[in-house]
Amino acid sequence: MAPFGPWADLHTELLCSIADGLSLKHYTSIRGACPAWRSALAPPFPSLLVIADGRRASSLPFLMQGSLHVSTLKKCSFFLGSSNGCFAVASEWLGIFLLNPLTGEEIKLLRMNNCGKVVPKVVFAPNPRPDNYTVVALCDGNKIGYTKTRDMKWFISDIAMNRDQLADLAYDIDGGKVYCLTECGDVHVLHIPHGRRRKPIVEPLLAADRTPGVPFDPALVFTSPYHIASKLTRSKQIFVCNGSLYQVWRNTTGTIGWRLPAGGQFSMSEDEIFVLRYDPGRQPCWDVVQDLGGYSVFIGKNNPAVVRAEGLSWVQANCVYWIDERWRDVPMVFDMVTRTSTPFVLPANNVQAPRCRASCWYFFSDNITSTDRRKHHISGDVAAKTSQI
Template sequence: RATCKDWCSALLPVVIPSPWLLLVGKNSDTCNFLSLPTRRSFTYSLLPELRGVQYVGSQAGWLAVFNKNLDVSLINPLTAARICLPSFLTLPNFELVDGSCEIAYAKAGGDKWNLLQTTSTQHRSYEDIMYHNGKFYCITVEAEVFAFDLSGVSPTVTVVAESTSLGLTHFDYHIPCSRVRHIHSKYLACSSTGELFLILRHAVLSYESLGWKAIMVWRYNPQRQPCWEAVKNLGNKSLLIGINNAISISTENFRGARRDCVYFTEAPVRTRVNGRPEIIHSIVVSDVERGKWARARANSQLQPHLLPPIWFTPSML
């Protein structure tokens, strides 16, 4: 199917059980894939273009990477297809205000990166970004959510969720705005039915159990104020959170995944090594209804020399 478009259209579609975890060593000529549905792992020769790069995201079979020269590419590690994007050196000079983190975008056929900002979104500091239904959804450190539409000549923006100036309430537990801003990492995810989720993760998970206060999930509800309502059960869905990508899966026909859970690929965990406290990065899974989290069994595949794992949806196109 990957030979050419004619062969691809002539053959029946091949359903590849996904998602996978991509594990890459810092100085390795190979990469390992771990299939979550089948619980099988296998090794690929690492493409030359993927050696020594920084991984910044994954979507629909493509990896977004940049190298030490700040050259940016989209690469399919299975087919070796590559799309070159403008270099980060084309980013315009700008001044950060109060540690703000700006977002930049490049369009197909363009030769430079452009700052994504409007009058109403200047000097915001963003924590996560997600593409859904033709728009880019971005969440700030204040838990504001903006939807940017880049289909026109100039970007347009819609306010999806306003700042949680008084904090958030997860059932009977209130989180002040200062803790939302400084203590919790924020992620966006969207289900196949279009539901928008906000996930808060305590900055460092502790071996002294934080219970459900460590990882909490909210669902966007525009009919109420505040617009985030606490989620106690995801049903047959689970959320996979990773490096600049989030995946929602149905676990009904997915024997390799646990239902009603949130998986993280890079969570800092405070633990003890040889009797001494230490922080390590781990794959963790949180049971939403039970309010408990634990390190995932996939950690047995991790080695100290590996880069952070990446959720990967295989594609031969």
């Protein structure tokens, strides 16, 4: 401890007492002062972004350790995504911009005048800066918008689909690509341009096996009976875990069922979730898995974050954490073992304001699976405080 001086030996309880109530910016700063302080203070994630009084809000409360102070948000702002500590925000006055809530820095993007009005989700590369950013937007049903530093325009790519619609995007940080998922489970890959190439390339995941102009056939890629379920579950999301690609399907229409060709009945209860893994070495290449190998995934408008549950006191292993957009955006957790979804109850002292709606999960880093788990230990008494901004 000598190189850091006597402050490194500050008693843990006293250090926690001092840190309690600090702004998030100052909290993260003192965690980085020395190894002893970093070990004593829990990292402030994962967290829930919540909005007061509906989706259009002039205030932005958070459920997390400490508080964030953002004075630049205007009334009628919409949150379109979060990734690596930043938010994508849409404003009636500013269009779409990226916001770092720790510093207040904004990256204003060009308005998307030629891709329709509906932009439900935005993903972007880590650590965006005004002089270095990459942004991808899901827009208008079957279009992908892409822009990069100094492009001075949005590149709009139409994805040819036979009465299908895009449902989700996921930015693969390690692979340098964006996976685009449709409502029927078809996957397209947007390859991020490098070098002098500015325009992105979008192609089907199984481009070599696809005949141009032939509609997507779920029976060719999903094992039975999930090729039928792919058409009946419109809530779908995609994520990457340890180099493998996964889909999350959720039934939002009440209990559904159908007879199997070989006999018997297959059914899905409301809010039941299936997780499918992509295996290019088999045919069909997508099949349901029963667990995530001890990991859990947080999905929603945020770029999906995969967490190793071991050592985290309030994160269950092999679970899907999601937000129920039908009932005041309640945070939920689906246990892959019990096959049930239940409301996600935050730890003691973490109270969500009754008028607040969860918008998305907030993480300081999306690349959680490859980091040292000891740095992400969250004790049970960490206080996640709701603060008005």
